[in-house]
Amino acid sequence: MKKIGVLLLIVAVVLISLLVAGVFKKPLPVVPPVVAEPKGPVIAIVLDPGHGGRDPGAVVGDVLEKDVNLAIVKRMKALAEVEPGLNPILTRTADVTVDKLDRIHLAEEVKAALYLSVHTNAFDDPEVHGTETWVDDTREPDDPSWLLAESVQNALAAATEARDRGVRSQELYLHHTKLPAVSVEVGFLTCPEERAKLLDPAYQDQVACGILKGILDYLDAAGILGYPDATAATGGSN
Numbered sequence: 001m002k003k004i005g006v007l008l009l010i011v012a013v014v015l016i017s018l019l020v021a022g023v024f025k026k027p028l029p030v031v032p033p034v035v036a037e038p039k040g041p042v043i044a045i046v047l048d049p050g051h052g053g054r055d056p057g058a059v060v061g062d063v064l065e066k067d068v069n070l071a072i073v074k075r076m077k078a079l080a081e082v083e084p085g086l087n088p089i090l091t092r093t094a095d096v097t098v099d100k101l102d103r104i105h106l107a108e109e110v111k112a113a114l115y116l117s118v119h120t121n122a123f124d125d126p127e128v129h130g131t132e133t134w135v136d137d138t139r140e141p142d143d144p145s146w147l148l149a150e151s152v153q154n155a156l157a158a159a160t161e162a163r164d165r166g167v168r169s170q171e172l173y174l175h176h177t178k179l180p181a182v183s184v185e186v187g188f189l190t191c192p193e194e195r196a197k198l199l200d201p202a203y204q205d206q207v208a209c210g211i212l213k214g215i216l217d218y219l220d221a222a223g224i225l226g227y228p229d230a231t232a233a234t235g236g237s238n
Contacts, residue, residue: 043224044087045080045215046107048117049073050183053097058122060189065120066095068198072186073118075208083216100173107179113224114148115174115181116215120198121188129191130163131156134183137169144180144222151221152184152214159210160203162187162194180218184211 049069051057057065073090080088089110091103107115121132133153135145149167157164165185174181186207187194197203218224 042085042087043219044089044110044112046089046091046103046110046112046115047073047076047080048091048103048115050117050119052092052095055097058120058189060122060195063189063195063199065122065189068120068189068204069118070095071201072204072207072211075204076118076212079208079212080215083212101176104173104177104181107181108177112179113219114215115177115179116148116152116211117174117181117183118211119183119185121185122190123188124190126190126192129188129194130165131160131187132165132185133167134172134185135167135169136172136174136181138171138175139169144218145174145182147221148180148215148218149182151218152182152211155214155217156184156186156207156210159213160186160197160206186211 049066049072051066051069053066055066057069059065070092074093077088077090080086089106089112091106092098103117104115131153133149133156135143135149139145146167153164153167156162172183174183187198189195189198198207
C-alpha cells in the first residue's frame with residue numbers, strides 16, 4: 001500500500017508540473033504597435049543631388065561634385081524625415097545618371113510642394129568662395145520660387161557663415177516646371193579652404209541644416225502646412 005501511495009504521489013507531482021509548464025508556455029497575446037497618425041497633410045519635397053553617373057559635375061583633383069552633392073542631400077533627407085508632415089523624395093540615391101527633365105517630372109508626378117537642386121560651384125579664381133541660390137530668369141516677380149530662394153539662401157548663409165553671394169537668376173532647366181524650384185550652390189570646390197569644408201561631414205551637416213531650415217521658413221511664409229516653428233531642423237532659433 002505504501003508503494004502504491006508513493007507512486008500515486010509521484011504521478012500527481014508530474015501532472016501538476018506539466019500543467020504549470022503548459023500555463024507558462026502559453027504565448028502572450030500580441031499587442032499591435034501604436035502608430036501615430038500624422039497631423040494634417042503630408043507634403044512632398046523633391047531634393048535633387050545635382051549631376052551623377054556619367055556626369056561628374058565640377059572636378060577638382062579627385063573630388064567630384066556629384067559625390068559632394070549626394071552626401072549633402074542624403075543628410076537633408078535624414079533631417080527632413082523627422083519633420084512632421086514632410087516627405088522628402090530624392091531624384092537619385094546613388095551614383096547614377098538621371099536626365100534633368102526626368103528629375104523635374106518626378107517632382108510633378110508626386111505633386112511636390114517644391115523642387116530644390118543642390119550643387120557645388122567652381123571658378124577659375126581659387127579665391128572666389130561662398131553660397132548662392134539660383135532661380136530661372138523666366139519666373140515672374142511674384143513667383144514663389146523667389147521666396148523659396150531667399151529663404152534658403154538666408155538660412156544657408158547663416159548656418160555655415162559662408163560668404164552670402166545672394167539670390168541670382170539665369171536661364172535654367174527649371175523653366176520646364178511651374179513648381180517652386182531653385183538651384184543652390186553651397187560652395188566652391190575650386191577654393192581650397194571651402195573645398196576642405198565641403199568634404200567635412202560636420203560641415204555637410206551644417207549645410208543640410210541650413211537648407212532645410214530655409215525650406216521650413218518658406219513653407220511657413222507661404223502658408224504651406226501651417227508650420228508654426230521653422231527651427232526644428234537646427235534645434236534652435238539661430
